[in-house]
Amino acid sequence: MTASVRAGAEGGSSGTSEAAAPSSASLRIAVLDRDSGFIQVLSKRLDRLGWEHRVLASPVPPEAVVSMRLSALVVDLAVLGPQAWSWLERLCEALPDLGIVVCTGPSTVAQRVRGLRLGADDWITKPCHPEEVIARVQSVVRRRRRTTSRTDTKPVTAGEVEIRPDRFQAYVTGHSIDLTRREFELIELLASAEGRVLEREEIYSRLWGYTMVRGDRSVDVFVRKLRQKLEKASPQWRYIHTHFGIGYRFAAESLEVVDPRDVPSSLPAGWGADGAKDGRGDEGELAGPQQDEQFATGSL
Amino acid sequence: MTASVRAGAEGGSSGTSEAAAPSSASLRIAVLDRDSGFIQVLSKRLDRLGWEHRVLASPVPPEAVVSMRLSALVVDLAVLGPQAWSWLERLCEALPDLGIVVCTGPSTVAQRVRGLRLGADDWITKPCHPEEVIARVQSVVRRRRRTTSRTDTKPVTAGEVEIRPDRFQAYVTGHSIDLTRREFELIELLASAEGRVLEREEIYSRLWGYTMVRGDRSVDVFVRKLRQKLEKASPQWRYIHTHFGIGYRFAAESLEVVDPRDVPSSLPAGWGADGAKDGRGDEGELAGPQQDEQFATGSL
DNA sequence: CGGGCCTGTGAACATCCTGTTACCTCGGGC
DNA sequence: GCCCGAGGTAACAGGATGTTCACAGGCCCG
Secondary structure (H helix, E strand, O other), X not given: OOOOOOHHHHHHHOHHHHHHXXXXXXXXXEEEOOOHHHHHHHHHHHHHHOOEEEEEOOOOOHHHHHOOOOOEEEEOHXXXXXXXXXXXXXXXXXXXXXXXXXXXXXXXXXXXXXXXXXXXXXXXXOOOOHHHXXXXXXXXXXXXXXXXXXXXXXXXXXXXXXXXXXXXXXXXXXXXXXXXXXXXXXXXXXXHXXXXXXXXXXXXXXXXXXXXXXXXXXXXXXXXXXXXXXXXXXXXXXXXXXXXXXXXXXXXXXXXXXXXXXXXXXXXXOOOOOOOHHHHHHHOXXXXXXXXXXXXXXXX | OEXXXXXXXXXXXXXXXXXXXXXXXXXXXXXXXXXXXXXXXXXXXXXXXXXXXXXXXXXXOHHHHHOOOOOEEEEOHHHHHHHHHHHHHHHHHXXXXXXXXXXXXXXXXXXXXXXXXXXXXXXXXXXOOHHHHXXXXXXXXXXXXXXXXXXXXXXXXXXXXXXXXXOOEEEEOOEEOOOOHHHHHHHHXXXXXXXXXEEHHHHHHHHHOOOOOOOOOHHHHHHHHHHHHHHHHOOOEEEEEXXXXXXXXXXXXXXXXXXXXXXXXXXXXXXXXXXHHHHOOOOOOOOOOOOOOOOOOOXX
16 A cells, blocks of 8 residues: 655655754665665655665675665565575674664564564565655664764864864864864864855854844854964964955965065064964955865965 | 553663663563553563553653653554644653654554654554564664663773773772762763763763753763762872863873872872863873774764 | 955953752662 | 662852954955
8 A cells, every 4th residue: 555645745844853854964775675666766765865875686695784884774575585584683683783674575473573573673564655664764773873973973184183073172283272162163164164165144053053143243253263273273274264245264274385584573563472363364365266276375 | 541560670761771681671661552452462462571561541741751761652643632743742852762663543654754753763553463563662672772782791991990881880990989870870871982072961861861951960960979989099090071061071091190209189290270170171182091092983 | 545344353241061069859778 | 767878959159151342454345
């Protein structure tokens, strides 16, 4: 009974459901099946969701699955023939964290129970709606994600600075810059969009969660604090660039190799305190045509 | 409205401690349903398995479920009437770690998808075999435990302290620190994520099993108790580091960088401005024995 | 070349967060 | 029932962080 109901209708109407499952991004799954129709429809949906996926038409040894680094696997046990149970067992043993969704033809209660006991996370009976398959895969993956969420985010490096989401902190040559939460969120946001200019409003709404009221200078102030700490820890680099009338852009650019006569000690009076901001005025690349260009940082 | 049967041992179902037990033992689940036949058969099976279980015949507010400290809940959405979706949603929000198995009459794909998206872990259509219900509950619970345990088998050592999951205790130079259950769970959780900052909310939800309400200071208080005991037993080391506005990070860091004859009663010399700010800012330096190991970031 | 708008800066001020302590409740063991 | 330890809550103080202001310097446009 492939229900003739449109899943999109209701699923979409409940706005919260979408919010609850933003995990839909960057999932990697594999489908082991031979039912071309099923595969085709499912693949299309997976494409639309932007999940990385792969179709396997013939049994692969559990060891091979290991190297695929999957989040979940959808499998029709029929493809595996009589080896199905032992295959499933070995797979579950090898990859206890892999989400396994069995999606296969008619079966007995005993079979389903056996599969689930061996380690399958869910069992769907064909024929079934691809939307339900996807929802169940999401459900299976959800829990694992919840507890792994922070680990998966990998560190980003730009210039001398390394941003580690797992520590809510940025480092320069292995030494913490001592960023506060907001400062970290800001640098993380900017860095994750490296090369792209982010408008103030966007920065604000993504950090503060609500729309910025006119005249609010919070973003500027935090940019300043961030620049200050970055400059102190990594004086030879510039990371945050102002785009007049627009916002900010993150990009590591080396300063060294400028003119040797530019000695910090000879800075115009009044700038001495923490100096070093000399290199700044000329960054007026502005939102000009060449903005995406990576500066040929005169680094020889 | 409720029939209660006790089978297993007490003990909050939260935290890692439970995970140490075999999955078939000491599970605590509730069944929210009115189908007496179904309930009766299921109860019998649950009894036989020795699972602590409880039958609810009428809707209970999600808040009430929180206090039941369940591992999983089997629910017929029909009992909830039109409130079903919002009830489910609130429940999932309050208890992100609760296993929720919907077991209800005929439904559309859209309904199933919606339920799963809202946070249900599985959806079974009645009529169904109780054995399958049980297998699916087990599967759901298994997945949850898999993520919350993992470090149970092997002892962890950091600095002078050794954490032995098999004894629910931590030792310094072979001598027990005398941690209580929660204290142990806390240190185990923190240590198992060494190097990574854990947010308060995450700590709370993994130790207490439900979502932390704003203003709850339990985590802080337990951190303090833990620090106190650690400090008393291992004065020359710092283990738990505060990340302001975020949470805590576990890492063994030795204080005796300089002269060992410096008595701890006075401020530890060589510690920057003062000992007060020890909680932060001191990320990189003072490498503990094994602390700065990088995680395998390459995944995906 | 001048004005108007935008951004950088520093500091004051208001809030929020955490450390710490004291106190209360609950459940067991005697 | 009583005592005691563990867990949970409330309250306070000090410090860290976030926000707001005012002013100075810079950029763009006419």
